[in-house]
Structure formats: C-alpha cells, structure tokens
Amino acid sequence: MLSIIIIILGVSFILYTLLGGADFGAGIVETFAGPRGTKAISKAIAPVWEANHVWLILAIVILFSAFPLVYSTISTALHIPLMIVLLGIVIRGSSFTFRHYDVTHDNTHKYYTLAFKISSFITPFFLGITLGAMIFGEITLGSPVSFFEGFIKPWLNLFCITMGLFSTALFGYIAAVFMIGETSYPLEQKRYRRYSKMFLLAIIVTGLLVFIAAEVQGHHLVSAFFKSWLSITAMGLVALITLLIFYFFNHPVIRLLRIAVAIQVSLIMLGWFAIQFPVLVFEKNGNHLTFYNTQAPYATLYQLVIALFIGLILIIPSFYFLFRVFKKPKEQKEVI
Amino acid sequence: MIGPNDLARMIWPDIDMLYPAKFVKRKFIPDFAGFEGTLCQISAMDDLIAARMQMAVSLGFHIVFACIGMTMPILMAFSEWKWLRTGRQEFMDVAKAWSKGVAIFFAVGAVSGTVLSFELGLLFPGFMEHAGPIIGMPFSWEGTAFFVEAIALGVFLYGWNRLNKWVHWISGVVVGISGVLSGIFVVSANAWMNSPTGFTWKDGKASNIDPVKAMFNDAWLSQALHMTLAAFVATSFAVAGVHAFLLIKNRNNRFHRTAVRLALSFGAVAALLQPISGDFSAKDIAKRQPAKLAALEALYKTSKPASLVIGGLPNDKEERVEYAIHIPGFLSFLAHGDFEAEVTGLDKFPKDERPPVMITHIAFQVMVASGFLLALAGLLFLVFSAWWKPLLYRKGWLMFVALLTPLGFIAVEAGWTVTEVGRQPWIIYGVMKTKDAVSPMPGLQYSFYTISTVYLLLTGLLIWLMRRQIATVPMIYPSAAPESDLNLKTDSSVKTGTVVPGNK
Numbered sequence: 001m002l003s004i005i006i007i008i009l010g011v012s013f014i015l016y017t018l019l020g021g022a023d024f025g026a027g028i029v030e031t032f033a034g035p036r037g038t039k040a041i042s043k044a045i046a047p048v049w050e051a052n053h054v055w056l057i058l059a060i061v062i063l064f065s066a067f068p069l070v071y072s073t074i075s076t077a078l079h080i081p082l083m084i085v086l087l088g089i090v091i092r093g094s095s096f097t098f099r100h101y102d103v104t105h106d107n108t109h110k111y112y113t114l115a116f117k118i119s120s121f122i123t124p125f126f127l128g129i130t131l132g133a134m135i136f137g138e139i140t141l142g143s144p145v146s147f148f149e150g151f152i153k154p155w156l157n158l159f160c161i162t163m164g165l166f167s168t169a170l171f172g173y174i175a176a177v178f179m180i181g182e183t184s185y186p187l188e189q190k191r192y193r194r195y196s197k198m199f200l201l202a203i204i205v206t207g208l209l210v211f212i213a214a215e216v217q218g219h220h221l222v223s224a225f226f227k228s229w230l231s232i233t234a235m236g237l238v239a240l241i242t243l244l245i246f247y248f249f250n251h252p253v254i255r256l257l258r259i260a261v262a263i264q265v266s267l268i269m270l271g272w273f274a275i276q277f278p279v280l281v282f283e284k285n286g287n288h289l290t291f292y293n294t295q296a297p298y299a300t301l302y303q304l305v306i307a308l309f310i311g312l313i314l315i316i317p318s319f320y321f322l323f324r325v326f327k328k329p330k331e332q333k334e335v336i
Numbered sequence: 337m338i339g340p341n342d343l344a345r346m347i348w349p350d351i352d353m354l355y356p357a358k359f360v361k362r363k364f365i366p367d368f369a370g371f372e373g374t375l376c377q378i379s380a381m382d383d384l385i386a387a388r389m390q391m392a393v394s395l396g397f398h399i400v401f402a403c404i405g406m407t408m409p410i411l412m413a414f415s416e417w418k419w420l421r422t423g424r425q426e427f428m429d430v431a432k433a434w435s436k437g438v439a440i441f442f443a444v445g446a447v448s449g450t451v452l453s454f455e456l457g458l459l460f461p462g463f464m465e466h467a468g469p470i471i472g473m474p475f476s477w478e479g480t481a482f483f484v485e486a487i488a489l490g491v492f493l494y495g496w497n498r499l500n501k502w503v504h505w506i507s508g509v510v511v512g513i514s515g516v517l518s519g520i521f522v523v524s525a526n527a528w529m530n531s532p533t534g535f536t537w538k539d540g541k542a543s544n545i546d547p548v549k550a551m552f553n554d555a556w557l558s559q560a561l562h563m564t565l566a567a568f569v570a571t572s573f574a575v576a577g578v579h580a581f582l583l584i585k586n587r588n589n590r591f592h593r594t595a596v597r598l599a600l601s602f603g604a605v606a607a608l609l610q611p612i613s614g615d616f617s618a619k620d621i622a623k624r625q626p627a628k629l630a631a632l633e634a635l636y637k638t639s640k641p642a643s644l645v646i647g648g649l650p651n652d653k654e655e656r657v658e659y660a661i662h663i664p665g666f667l668s669f670l671a672h673g674d675f676e677a678e679v680t681g682l683d684k685f686p687k688d689e690r691p692p693v694m695i696t697h698i699a700f701q702v703m704v705a706s707g708f709l710l711a712l713a714g715l716l717f718l719v720f721s722a723w724w725k726p727l728l729y730r731k732g733w734l735m736f737v738a739l740l741t742p743l744g745f746i747a748v749e750a751g752w753t754v755t756e757v758g759r760q761p762w763i764i765y766g767v768m769k770t771k772d773a774v775s776p777m778p779g780l781q782y783s784f785y786t787i788s789t790v791y792l793l794l795t796g797l798l799i800w801l802m803r804r805q806i807a808t809v810p811m812i813y814p815s816a817a818p819e820s821d822l823n824l825k826t827d828s829s830v831k832t833g834t835v836v837p838g839n840k
C-alpha cells in the first residue's frame with residue numbers, strides 16, 4: 001500500500017511541476033514576451049489552469065492523510081514561506097481570471113497584469129525555498145528555541161534561496177517550451193524558442209549553484225548524489241536528453257520537444273527523489289521524517305488508495321478529453 | 337487606546353473565560369531584543385485568537401464561493417436545458433451570462449480552497465497530525481470531485497462553440513453534480529469534528545482507525561443535507577435579487593425576467609425545505625452535542641420542560657437572557673419532540689467546557705430569522721407563480737426580492753458560526769481542545785492581518801468587477817437588449833402599475 005501511495009504522491013508532484021509549472025511559468029515568460037504574449041498566454045492557460053492546479057491539492061491531501069507528521073512539521077516550521085506561497089497562489093489565480101474575464105478594457109488591465117506577473121515569480125520562488133528547507137535539515141521542533149532559529153533559519157539561507165531560483169527558472173522553462181506550441185506565428189515561435197534556451201541555461205546555472213551552496217553550507221549533496229545509482233542514471237539521462245532538446249529547438253518538432261522536456265523534468269525530480277529517499281524532511285536533531293516512520297495506519301492507506309484509484313479512473317480520461325477539446329485548432333469568435 | 341486584543345474581546349466576550357491567558361501566551365526566547373520588545377507590544381493579540389479568527393475569515397470567505405460553485409452549475413445547466421428544449425434565446429443568454437460570472441467565482445473559490453487545505457496545518461498542526469489519517473478519506477474523495485468539477489467546468493466554459501450541444505449540456509450537469517458532492521465530502525469532514533467516531537483515543541493518540549466509519553459519522557447526514565440546501569437557498573436568492581434589482585429599472589426586460597424566475601424557482605423550493613432540515617439538525621445536536629444546543633438556545637439551567645428563547649441578549653454573569661421572548665415547553669418539543677422532556681442546560685458542563693453563549697445564540701437567531709423570511713419569500717413566489725403571475729413583476733415584490741440578496745449568505749455565515757463556535761472549546765468534540773491544536777509559532781496575528789486584508793481587497797474587487805460585467809450585459813446578449821423588451825401593450829397577462837394586490 002505504502003509504495004502505491006508513494007508513487008501516486010510522486011506522480012502528482014511531478015504532474016504539478018509540469019502542468020502547474022507551465023501555468024506559473026506563463027507569468028514569468030510573459031514578463032519577457034510583452035503585451036503580444038499576454039494574449040497568447042491567456043488563451044493557452046485559461047481553460048486548463050484550474051484543473052492543473054488540483055494536482056497540488058491532491059499532493060497535499062495525500063500528505064496529510066498518509067504522512068500527517070510530515071504535513072504538520074512543515075506547516076509549523078515553514079509557516080512563513082508557505083503563507084507567502086499561498087498569497088502568491090491567491091493573487092495570481094484571481095488576477096489572471098479577472099484579467100481574462102473583465103471585458104471592459106482600460107487601465108485596470110495593467111494592474112491585473114502587474115499582480116499576475118509579480119505573483120508568478122514569487123510563488124515558485126517560495127515553493128523552491130520550502131522544498132529546500134525540507135532537505136536542508138535545519139528544522140528544529142519540539143525543543144524550545146528562539147523565534148529566529150525555529151521559524152526563520154530553517155528556510156532563510158543560501159541553499160534554500162538557490163533552490164528558489166532554480167525552481168523559478170524551471171517553471172519559466174516549462175512555460176516557454178509549452179508556449180512554443182501554443183502560437184502559430186513562426187516569428188512568435190522563434191521568440192519562445194529563444195526564451196526556452198535562455199531558461200534552460202538558467203536552470204543549468206542555478207542547478208550548479210544549488211550544489212555549490214549545499215557544499216558551502218556543509219550539506220553534502222554531491223557525495224549523497226554519487227551514492228545513489230538511480231540518481232546517477234537519471235542525471236546521465238537528463239544530460240543526454242538535454243542535448244537532444246537543443247537539437248529539437250532548431251527543428252519543427254514541437255510535440256517531440258514537449259515530450260522530451262517532460263521526460264527531462266521528471267528525470268530531474270526522480271534523481272532528486274532518489275538522493276533523499278526515504279526521507280521527506282530532514283531535521284536538525286537527526287530524527288528525520290521518512291515515509292516509513294510517519295506513515296498513517298494501514299486502514300487509512302488502504303482507503304486512500306481506493307479513493308485515489310477511482311479518482312484516477314475518472315480523472316485521466318476527462319483530462320484527456322479537456323486537452324483534446326482545446327487542442328483542436330478552430331478559428332472562432334465567441335463571447336467567452 | 338484599543339488594542340487588537342480588546343477588539344477581539346468585543347467580538348468574543350467570553351474569550352478570557354474560555355482561554356485563560358496562561359495557555360495562550362507562549363514564551364519564546366527573544367533574540368533580537370529591541371525588535372522583539374516592540375513586536376510584542378504592537379502584536380498584543382493572542383496567537384490562539386489570531387489563528388481562530390484567521391480560520392474563520394478564510395472559511396467564511398471560501399464558503400461563499402463554495403455555495404456558488406455548488407448551485408450555479410445546476411442553474412446554468414437547467415437554463416441551457418430549457419434552451420435546448422424551447423430554443424428561446426433568453427435561456428441561452430442567461431446560461432451564458434451566468435457562466436461567465438461562475439468562471440470568476442470558481443477561480444476565487446479554487447484558490448481560497450487551496451489556502452484552506454494548507455491553513456488547516458499552518459494554524460492547527462496539532463489537529464491535522466491526528467485528524468489527517470482519520471478524515472483524509474473524505475478529503476481525498478473531495479479532491480477527486482474537485483478534479484472532475486474543474487475539468488468539466490473547463491469543458492463547459494470554453495466549449496460553447498466547440499461541442500455538440502448535448503455533450504456541452506452534460507458537461508454542465510457533471511460540474512453541478514461534482515460540485516455538490518465535493519461540498520458533501522468536506523462537510524462530512526467537518527461533521528466528524530462535531531461527532532468524532534471511527535477511532536480509539538488513548539494517551540493523546542488515535543488508534544484503530546476506521547476512515548469509512550469516521551466519514552459516515554452521526555452528524556454527517558444532517559449537516560450535509562442542511563448545507564446543500566443552504567447553498568441553494570443562498571445562491572439562488574442572491575442571484576434572483578441582483579436580477580430583480582435590475583428589473584426594477586426596466587420591468588419588461590426579457591433576460592432579467594427569465595433569470596429571476598429560474599433562480600427563484602430553485603431558491604423557493606430549497607428555502608421551504610430548509611426549516612425542516614434545520615429542525616432535523618437541532619434534534620440531532622440535542623443528542624450528540626447538548627452543550628452546543630444549550631449555548632445556541634442560551635439555556636443556562638437544565639429545565640423540564642424547557643422554554644424556547646427567541647431573541648434577547650444572554651448575560652453570562654447572571655446566567656439569564658435579557659429582553660427575550662419565552663415560549664414555555666417549546667424547546668423541549670423542538671429538541672426531543674415532547675413538550676415535557678428535559679433539556680440539558682449549560683449548568684451540566686464545567687465552566688471551561690462551555691461554548692461562548694453570546695455569539696452562538698445571536699448567530700442562531702440570525703440564521704433562523706433569515707430562514708423563516710426566505711421561506712416566506714419562497715412561499716409567496718410559488719403562490720404568485722401559480723395564481724397571480726402579474727404580481728411577480730410588480731415593483732414592490734421586486735424590491736422585496738432585491739432586498740433579500742444578501743440574506744441567504746448571512747444565514748450561511750451565521751449557521752457556520754453556530755456550528756463552529758458552538759463546538760468550542762473543542763476542535764474535535766470531546767477529544768481535543770482547540771488550544772492544544774494551535775500552531776506554536778508566535779506572531780500568528782500577522783498571518784491573520786495579511787489574509788484578512790487580501791480577502792477584503794478581493795471582495796471589493798469582485799463586487800466592482802461584477803458591476804462592470806453587469807453593465808455590459810445589454811450589449812452582449814440579444815435578449816437583454818432594449819429592442820427585445822416585452823411589448824406590454826399587447827401582452828394582456830402582464831399589466832404594470834395598475835394591478836391592485838387584492839384582485840384575486
């Protein structure tokens with residue numbers, strides 16, 4: 001049971017990174033693409049962003065039902081970054097929707113766009129910080145500590161900040177690649193290709209920074225990395241695929257490119273997962289929280305698997321249907 | 337100077353009695369000494385109060401969108417169905433216009449719901465640590481229902497011109513059904529907090545967990561029924577109210593007439609069922625949460641028979657209710673179906689296990705009063721549409737309906753206040769106290785201020801945006817344009833201005 005849940009948790013996390021990442025990244029890309037991009041981006045993500053967003057909710061629900069201690073620990077120690085993530089989610093979702101549906105076009109659209117862009121940067125950044133803090137191992141709960149040590153130090157450090165930068169770059173990258181296929185003007189496509197390359201470069205740089213920051217702060221990621229054959233294989237594959245992607249960038253193979261990028265991102269996350277398995281949260285006192293020592297009783301896991309299974313049977317075909325309906329290019333004039 | 341704490345006390349008079357300061361004030365070692373000092377001074381609000389207020393604000397905000405998300409898809413699908421059957425433009429226009437509003441509200445509902453799923457842990461980690469595995473199941477079903485809802489809504493909103501008409505209509509029905517189901521699932525999680533079952537509690541830990549039993553707890557049915565009806569009442573009357581208001585200015589507008597009629601027919605039926613379901617709820621809590629019943633009826637002393645207290649201001653010090661109307665024996669009847677039955681009062685509970693009486697009692701009066709007024713409006717609507725159709729478009733009636741716009745939502749907020757505050761000081765009734773579940777992080781009030789500000793701004797923005805959208809309606813929808821107004825000169829069944837109410 002536990003392994004099924006771990007897989008579903010991992011899958012929904014990866015899917016959120018890919019699909020939700022494309023949505024959040026859209027705001028990042030829009031900063032570069034200007035007003036022209038605004039229209040294409042709105043049109044591309046409006047029908048799907050809410051459904052994409054539910055992957056995050058699913059991951060959270062799995063976390064608090066199946067690994068309750070993990071959920072309560074991160075939500076206590078990482079209260080501040082998580083709160084910022086939430087504000088980002090609220091502001092981004094509402095400003096995007098308001099902009100999309102507000103039929104009166106005047107100055108307000110500028111403010112919607114501004115709010116949308118800012119929150120699109122902040123949210124992935126603090127999501128990255130949160131993830132970084134789970135790995136970093138400065139979380140101390142239970143023993144009386146000062147406010148700074150208990151609630152700020154675990155996430156406000158070099159390593160977590162580089163993680164934040166990394167995830168911002170990652171989301172931007174996913175969105176840029178996604179947008180290549182969402183516009184039919186060759187010139188626009190070229191632009192998004194350029195952005196994709198730019199963000200890919202940013203990912204490589206920030207990725208290196210993450211490792212460097214970890215070493216500097218005494219968290220030996222590199223050696224942990226070389227201990228896990230799964231991460232080494234995953235990273236090797238990532239390197240190969242990256243080369244392939246550079247090749248695809250210059251050729252009109254949008255679908256292949258998307259698939260390659262999806263595999264690339266999933267492999268990065270898999271590699272990560274392999275480094276830290278089975279630990280979910282590293283604590284300062286060494287009592288790390290793992291999948292095993294925090295799992296809920298069997299009855300809960302069992303019911304959860306049933307619910308998720310039936311859920312997936314319903315969700316996957318309807319998701320497919322949703323994407324099918326909107327991928328059919330069809331010129332139309334409609335009020336909505 | 338009035339500090340935040342005094343403000344909280346004004347809203348929550350019994351707070352000091354419930355949560356003596358020694359529990360609330362948490363000590364932590366100051367490290368940025370000077371800053372720390374000022375931090376404590378300006379942030380005099382207790383963390384526990386802050387956490388509860390934040391939860392209340394977030395839920396009170398979300399519930400509005402949740403109600404809309406449960407009801408509007410069904411109203412839209414109904415209108416579209418009428419259009420498919422009759423081919424009349426106005427039904428299609430109404431469905432389309434509504435669907436745009438729904439898209440906006442749905443997005444806010446989705447993000448505020450996401451906030452909630454994190455907030456449960458951010459504010460009450462002690463609760464989620466134990467409750468997560470027990471009520472995770474309804475939440476995961478809820479997640480499934482959301483998923484289906486979000487996907488089907490995407491299809492519905494963007495598929496007007498892309499899909500076969502009936503496929504499109506079915507997607508609307510699916511949105512409606514999954515919306516209602518997701519509401520029912522969450523409410524069952526809340527019902528579990530009121531009536532915890534499906535586990536054994538020993539030494540501060542839950543064992544023998546049975547999630548299915550926990551989900552179908554004793555309070556589940558009455559709460560889910562009452563909540564679903566409430567969503568229909570509140571949303572339908574609010575929608576009808578807005579269209580009625582617009583009709584006052586132009587009573588021949590085909591579009592708004594259709595909208596009012598559609599919305600009110602749902603609202604009226606639900607509003608008439610609501611008091612019956614409320615009575616069912618009351619009988620239910622008499623059995624499972626006598627302290628809540630005593631608090632909402634402001635019954636300080638166990639009585640046999642007990643009289644029903646209507647209105648009034650509870651006075652905790654002297655344990656009596658001032659300025660109230662008493663109806664002898666009636667509470668016994670309402671709670672136990674027998675005019676002579678004994679009803680447990682607050683005196684049976686130790687002082688630190690009594691819910692705040694003032695808030696609970698007043699909120700209950702507000703809900704019930706609104707409930708009866710809405711039921712009356714529903715009854716009038718049904719009677720008018722059966723026998724005196726012309727009255728439905730008279731100015732007086734339209735004004736009445738327009739005035740009712742916020743009432744359903746007021747009742748919803750009041751009802752949740754009854755349920756949640758009436759459960760205090762427990763977060764899981766009889767098992768865990770709220771003060772033991774709250775996050776140990778100091779300075780929670782800043783989260784509260786931030787969230788409240790953001791939600792306040794969003795509320796303002798939404799109202800403004802809706803007004804802006806409504807202003808464009810006559811330009812977008814043919815049936816709302818002045819040209820298609822009903823021509824009353826030739827329509828003998830509708831006479832404006834001259835119909836006397838008495839002409840039966």
Ligand code: HDD
Nearest residue numbers: 559563566569611614615617618704707747748751752755
């Ligand atoms: C349109 C909204 C609305 C209206 C008109 C009413 N209610 Fe209500 N009531 C709710 C909306 C609501 C609610 C917000 O939906 C609650 C909160 C929790 C719940 O399950 O439903 C609720 C809770 C609630 C409870 C507490 C249930 C519990 O804690 O388990 C009782 C006893 C009643 N109601 C009774 C009534 C009565 C006797 C009404 C007579 C007219 C009434 N309600 C009208």
Ligand code: HEM
Nearest residue numbers: 388391392395396399522523526749752756757762763770
């Ligand atoms: C299924 C849905 C709900 C769940 C799981 C839930 C859960 C909670 C939790 C965990 C708390 C904090 C602990 C406590 O004070 O007891 C709380 C408090 C509160 N909630 Fe709910 N709630 C739900 C629905 C609602 C709704 C829709 C409202 C609407 C107004 C609401 C109003 C409140 C209020 C006013 C409080 C503060 C009560 C107090 O502390 O005195 N709740 N709720």
Ligand code: HEM
Nearest residue numbers: 057401402405406442445446449450452453482515519522
């Ligand atoms: C009585 C209380 C509640 C009811 C009736 C309710 C109902 C709903 C409904 C119908 C939706 C669909 C979205 C919409 O139409 O706007 C929704 C959204 C949501 N709710 Fe609530 N909810 C309640 C409380 C809660 C609580 C306590 C949580 C958190 C644990 C929660 C989490 C969510 C989430 C995550 C979403 C977004 C789903 C999406 O993206 O579609 N809700 N809720």
